[in-house]
Amino acid sequence: MTQDVKEIFAGGAPPAPAALAAKVRTLAPSMTRSMQRVAEAVAGDPAGCAALTVTGLAELTGTSEATVVRTARLLGYPGYRDLRLALAGLAAQQQSGRAPAVTADIAVDDPIADVVAKLAYDEQQTLADTAAALDTAQLGAAVAAIAAARRVDIYGVGASGLVAQDLVQKLMRIGVMAHAHSDPHLAVTGAVQLRAKDVAIAITHSGSTGDVIEPLRVAFEHGATTVAVTGRPSGPVTQYADHVLTTSAARESELRPAAMSSRTSQLLVVDCLFVGVAQRTYETAAPALSASYEALAHRHSPRTGR
Amino acid sequence: MTQDVKEIFAGGAPPAPAALAAKVRTLAPSMTRSMQRVAEAVAGDPAGCAALTVTGLAELTGTSEATVVRTARLLGYPGYRDLRLALAGLAAQQQSGRAPAVTADIAVDDPIADVVAKLAYDEQQTLADTAAALDTAQLGAAVAAIAAARRVDIYGVGASGLVAQDLVQKLMRIGVMAHAHSDPHLAVTGAVQLRAKDVAIAITHSGSTGDVIEPLRVAFEHGATTVAVTGRPSGPVTQYADHVLTTSAARESELRPAAMSSRTSQLLVVDCLFVGVAQRTYETAAPALSASYEALAHRHSPRTGR
DNA sequence: CCCCAAAGGAAAATATCTTTCATAATGTGA
């Protein structure tokens, strides 16, 4: 027990219990081929892998012990031994629990009802993965920075641009000066004016969208606190990010574009940021919140009561 | 290998999964004092012991490694390693049995980790509700109309405006001429030009947003097929809607504004529309889809392969 | 009081995990 406590406090990142499949999905893109093979085996058959030794798993996946250990590390465990323990736990859980739901891909001839069910399931999965993989320390730091900020600039293009706007809408409502930029030139122009105590947030699934990285770099170099919301924690964008918030994306396919689950994931992160900031600035945020709450309630349901 | 052989000769008993506590009680009488201490520790705190190494457990119980191994054997495992694995499984089971407890409302002083869990849970709930309540007949009709449309106009303001834009981004990608309007005047101007075979979609959670209803009315009166995506299927907006798609919203509160879950719900509906249309227009949509899929894949992960 | 047998532990032997380092594969820029 003592060890547990010490480890948690010392390591900072406690190893995941059942959020393993989530981590695999989240981190798979940033893995090398060999490591992906290992991760796949592990996610596919936790019980089977738990019975294997490093050497066994290495042979099974056609890799080396070193690669297995590297994969375990990437998944957040100190080494293979601990991954194996988590695997045993996972196996026990899913044996006692229910069978994993069907996760078939969406086909061209799926009836519409199936499409609804599959999309809903996928997005739920994405949410669970994101929540499990989100680093609350980083999130807390980002929240603190935003709450104390004089001004917040947010960069995002394409689908991420909409997420950026969503965050702006929310922050504005609680009195935080936030601006969304989708035009890279204007974004850089704005970034130049940022200083310490200002915050810049880049939202990019790929982590390598130049139009978004550039303004973040400028903001970073001007001393602003920078935050990256990305699905690739090892991507270029994190180079200029003080705090990295990792979004996860379920596997994608032709009829299920990446934009879909990455958007869901990004929105959850953004919501967390918002609620976090609202908590921190509750004194000032509360009036604004209830005001819009009241306004909406009054406008939308004048007679149905609640 | 040596282990296997011995195991087989020893009795062939497969290691116990969760019936560990029972085994301890059963076998305790036939144990020596030191072994009882070990068994006790193991049964008392599976999670804690799973984190310990043989040496650790030996020290904790004031015994030696050899005794720990002997105890493990007596409990039916080939060695301590396997006992430890079973322990990890047991711990995971116990933990998963514990209540989720995330159904509570978000409080001002909730730690950030709780916020994440609660938000994720809520949004998952919203998705499930929406999927369950969605009328697939209406959805199918809306999809058919969009797939056959010459042009699609989408109205939404505030948070719903972002959802409208999201749908536009997606539809554009598969070659559907879609436009989002957040300016009510321009929306009406555009609506005037719509005729039969065109589609107008209004997105409003409240179902009573005048700025969105007005253009939908105009479109309706000009003979366009009209769709309403709303959380109030009895609200004013449905008056002018040929097809109504109902979104659901989980309960809201001060720190959890309605915009959050309604947005999640709306996005799911919008995703379903998109996938439905993509299916129907697969011949023309497929090239566009794979093109953007490829483009993204190439641009974002030049080396991670598949 | 001495001897025996069971219990328990120290340390050697073995298996397992981790790290290091050299090599191969891959992308990059001229």
Added chain:
DNA sequence: TCACATTATGAAAGATATTTTCCTTTGGGG
């Protein structure tokens, strides 16, 4: 296209953990 830089990978050395061996201790009978 080729040389170069970078990264990924596996073989083997090194470190830990587990198991076994064997010896010491303890607690009763003769």
